[in-house]
Amino acid sequence: MREIVYTAFTSLDGVVDSPGGGPGEEHRSAGWVFKDVEFLPEAYELKGEELAETSALMFGRRSYEAFATTWPRSEDHVAYKDLPKYVVSSTLSEDALVDGWGETTILRSTADVSALRDGDGGAVFIHGSAELARRLAAAGLVDRYNLLVFPVLLGAGKSLFSDADHDKRVLRLRESKSYPNGVVKLCYDVTG
Numbered sequence: 486m487r488e489i490v491y492t493a494f495t496s497l498d499g500v501v502d503s504p505g506g507g508p509g510e511e512h513r514s515a516g517w518v519f520k521d522v523e524f525l526p527e528a529y530e531l532k533g534e535e536l537a538e539t540s541a542l543m544f545g546r547r548s549y550e551a552f553a554t555t556w557p558r559s560e561d562h563v564a565y566k567d568l569p570k571y572v573v574s575s576t577l578s579e580d581a582l583v584d585g586w587g588e589t590t591i592l593r594s595t596a597d598v599s600a601l602r603d604g605d606g607g608a609v610f611i612h613g614s615a616e617l618a619r620r621l622a623a624a625g626l627v628d629r630y631n632l633l634v635f636p637v638l639l640g641a642g643k644s645l646f647s648d649a650d651h652d653k654r655v656l657r658l659r660e661s662k663s664y665p666n667g668v669v670k671l672c673y674d675v676t677g
Contacts, residue, residue, distance in 0.1 A: 487601065488608045489543070491618040492535055492631040493645060494518050500642035501615045521637050528664040531631060531672075536564050540607030543598075546574035548613030553583040571609065573598060573617050595624050602626055615643040622675075623651045629659070629674050636667030 493501040496517065542565060544552060549572040556562040570589040572582075582589045592598055598621060601609070611618055611627075621627050632645075656673035663669045 486603055487540075487606045488628040489598075489602055489611065489621065489626055490535070490538075490608050490629040490631055491611045491622075491627050492531075493613075493615070493618075494633050494635065495645050496635055496637045496639045496642075498638045498640065499645040500639040501613075501645045517637055517639060518635060522635050522668060523666040525664055525666045525668070528633065528666060528668040528670075531633060531670050535610060535631060538608050539565075539568060539610045541569040541571060541609045543571045543573065543609050543611045543614070543617070545614035545617035546572060546577045548617070549574070549577070550581075552613065553586060557583060557586040571598075571601065573614075595620065595626070598626055599624070602628075615645065619644075619647040622654070623647060623649070625652075625654075625675075627675055629672065630656070632671045632673075634669045634671055 495501045556565060567587045570587055571592050572589060573592045575593050577591055592601065618627060654675055655677040657676045659674050660672040661670060
């Protein structure tokens, strides 16, 4: 079985965003990751650790469309270029996929994600895609959370977790570390 890992930058009140803001992040604090907290390279070492473990990437449609316009040309993301990618979408067409950014497969349903997870291979990491992560978590398909929690309260934005009444999920702390700028790394395995 493959492990599905959701990785995110999050505020203390559970708002997730890309580092600099972007499409779909129209709340007044968008782009807060680099605006409000002192940059310390060691606080982002988790991203390099994840890359060594990533066998494929998974996105929702909107995150795929946003990342596919920048990541293929980004020096920071060159190692992701040839990794297999999965886009979970019932509306994305095959002709909308970006050429030259590795093999990309569209998964049309949560059942397709479940079948992928049940197959062979390494960890599949979800970047961005908060709505997808919430849907997969509700279906019991997220195996781990890798979070960088920032010392800010935003009050608005994309939420890390759903407020719907879902079954309880028990988490086991795999790793944690705090940094002088107030960022805390929290890695949790979903155990039940």
